[in-house]
Amino acid sequence: MTERFDVVIAGGGPSGSAAAWQAVQTGARVVVLDKAVFPRDKPCGDGLTARAVSYLQKIGLADEVAQFHRVNRVTVFSPSRWELSFPKRPGMPDHGHTVSRTLLDTMLLEHAEKAGAVVRQGAEVSEPILDERGRVVGVVLKGGEKVFGDAVIAADGAYSPIKRALKLDSEYNGYSAIAIRSEMDADVADSDSLDIYLKLEFQGDQLPGYGWVFPMGGGRLNIGLGYVNSFKDWQAINATAFLGEFLRTLPPEWKLPSIDELKKNKSVRAWRLPMGFTAWPPWRPGVLFTGDSLGAGKPASGAGISKALESGLAAGECAIAALENGGPDDFTNYAQRMEAAWGKEYRRGRYFHKLAGNPRIANAGIKAIDNTRFRDMLLKSMYKRAEGPLHKVL
Ligand SMILES: Cc1cc2nc3c(=O)[nH]c(=O)nc-3n(C[C@H](O)[C@H](O)[C@H](O)COP(=O)(O)OP(=O)(O)OC[C@H]3O[C@@H](n4cnc5c(N)ncnc54)[C@H](O)[C@@H]3O)c2cc1C
Structure with missing residues (x-):
């Protein structure tokens, strides 16, 4: 046929x-x-960025998207803690969602x-x-x-x-990241923040990547991490074990399941991200x-x-x-x-x-982002058309 x-x-x-x-x-x-x-x-x-939300609205799905869990900010741990608001940009919502x-x-x-x-x-x-x-x-x-x-x-x-x-x-x-995630229940109130953890180390080297904790609403979290394949030892990393280690760094009062429990319910999955x-x-x-x-x-x-x-x-x-x-x-x-x-x-x-595949450069990059003045300059150059302050130290 x-x-x-x-x-x-x-x-x-x-x-x-x-x-x-x-x-x-x-x-x-x-x-x-x-x-x-x-x-x-x-x-x-x-995680749906403000830009993703704007395309969903454009194709006629605004009402449906409004029902998804809303996020208003990004909290970065670099390792100091600071907050990035969704910049106000023309034609773009000032928030994201998770779904x-x-x-x-x-x-x-x-x-x-x-x-x-x-x-x-x-x-x-x-x-x-x-x-x-x-x-x-x-x-x-x-x-x-x-x-x-x-x-x-x-x-x-x-x-x-x-x-x-x-x-x-x-x-x-060949430019790619490897990312892994799991979805789980947690003993933590639903938040409106996408949390990003920049300090990710493998055998003492800073990895070019980050971990995330995204609230899904209803007491659920999506937790994962990703790193780019320019890191020399990326193939030596066992992504599942690494995710398990990341979970152990998160607050114990969240009562997160262990990686072994998550593996059993098949919610742990890794994928390429070209x-x-x-x-x-x-x-x-x-x-x-x-x-x-x-x-x-x-x-x-x-x-x-x-x-x-x-x-x-x-x-x-x-x-x-x-x-x-x-x-x-x-x-x-x-x-x-x-x-x-x-x-x-x-x-x-x-x-x-x-560049980021070199741990020394990755480490220097993290230190620079941890510096408030450098961060201010970087964000202003990234979001030229944004109005108002872009970040605040917590
Ligand atoms: C762990 C992880 C976390 C991520 N987190 C985010 C995030 O929070 N926010 C964000 O914006 N992006 C995120 N991304 C990236 C995002 O998931 C992808 O960029 C996005 O899914 C790309 O959409 P796509 O339609 O191109 O491909 P896909 O969503 O992969 O869709 C491809 C489709 O093709 C189908 N297909 C494959 N092979 C065949 C075949 N042979 N015949 C017919 N159909 C086929 C599949 O079934 C699938 O439905 C993440 C990626 C990963 C791996």
């Missing part, structure tokens, strides 16, 4: 659903293929379906179909079924099978890459949901515009959009990714 669509989207996470939602606005025939059956879990910190990915991703996929996309769950893409000139013209599903499209959007996540099958040559390939545009350029003939398959994660923080939404929306729009004005051989319009959005920031991010 074969089917034909204007746009075939592999992956129904935030970037695939956003791309589908955007593409169907033009009346295009769009199919989203996901190997999972929703609701499905995705290892994540479950389980099981809920968020199901909601987004249903939203794309209601808007007109065909959604097929339990449909695993095994490889792209190429024409005689090497252009991607569709995908093969496990079992052999072929689905053809004028454009294919690879929104198939950090381990993108489409990207792997195409053996992409990209000079930025960042800094690992698939650059973000397209090849017939195919556009979005979200984690593009390596759209923000190098400075690892925030990936807002980037998945933004790159998905842009890919949905650019794919249709290119198909209407010349065809699927050239999606330069999408590369220009991504470059304008994050090109400069991600160039800087890749540079710091490499």
Whole structure:
């Protein structure tokens, strides 16, 4: 059996659903293929930045998002304790939210379906179909079924099978973090703060990464940590054991479960988090890459949901515009959009990714951030359009 669509989207996470939602606005025939059956879990910190919230509002989910647990600030332990407010920026809410990915991703996929996309769950893409000139013209599903499209959007996540099958040559390939998380009950009041712990040490060396404690509401916490793979010994780190050690540094009165208990209930999961545009350029003939398959994660923080939404929306729009004005051989319009959005920031991010892998530099970086005056300068340069004070010492 074969089917034909204007746009075939592999992956129904935030970037695939956003791309589908955007593409169907033009009346295009769009199919989203996901190997999972929703609701499905995705290892994540479950934190929505103000930017992520703004995209969810933009696509018509403001009322739903308002129901999620709200966070108004970030508390950083570096190791001194200070607080970062969500900066007031034009067109952006001054707060974030937390929500389980099981809920968020199901909601987004249903939203794309209601808007007109065909959604097929339990449909695993095994490889792209190429024409005689090497252009991607569709995908093969496990079992052999072929689905053809004028454009294919690879929104198939950090381990993108489409990207792997195409053996992409990209000079930025390999920039990544490894992150692990667990969700649990805790004996602590629900807070409105995303807590970040910068002091993470492995065998006496400062790691380029951080630990987090995010409140989910209802007495639940999402606790995890992540570190980038420029650290020389990253492969020697047992992420699960390391998370266990991190849990033991948190207040005993929270009565957190041990890592062994968490492992038993299967909530401990690690995943790759590619960042800094690992698939650059973000397209090849017939195919556009979005979200984690593009390596759209923000190098400075690892925030990936807002980037998945933004790159998905842009890919949905650019794919249709290119198909209407010349065809699927050239999606330069999408590369220009991504470059304008994050090109400069991600160039800087890749540079710091490499530097931070050196424990001495990572240690010096932590000391600098612990210094109030340096921090003030750094934050002002990061949030140029923000109004009001950005941080306060606690
Ligand atoms: C531990 C951890 C914590 C994180 N915390 C945060 C956070 O707090 N805030 C934040 O903003 N970001 C966070 N991130 C990053 C964020 O989770 C990702 O950037 C985001 O999920 C990317 O969305 P996506 O749609 O590109 O990919 P995904 O969400 O991974 O979706 C990809 C989809 O493709 C499907 N798929 C895969 N292979 C196939 C196939 N062969 N055929 C069909 N479908 C397929 C999958 O089933 C999945 O539904 C975290 C990441 C990790 C690992």
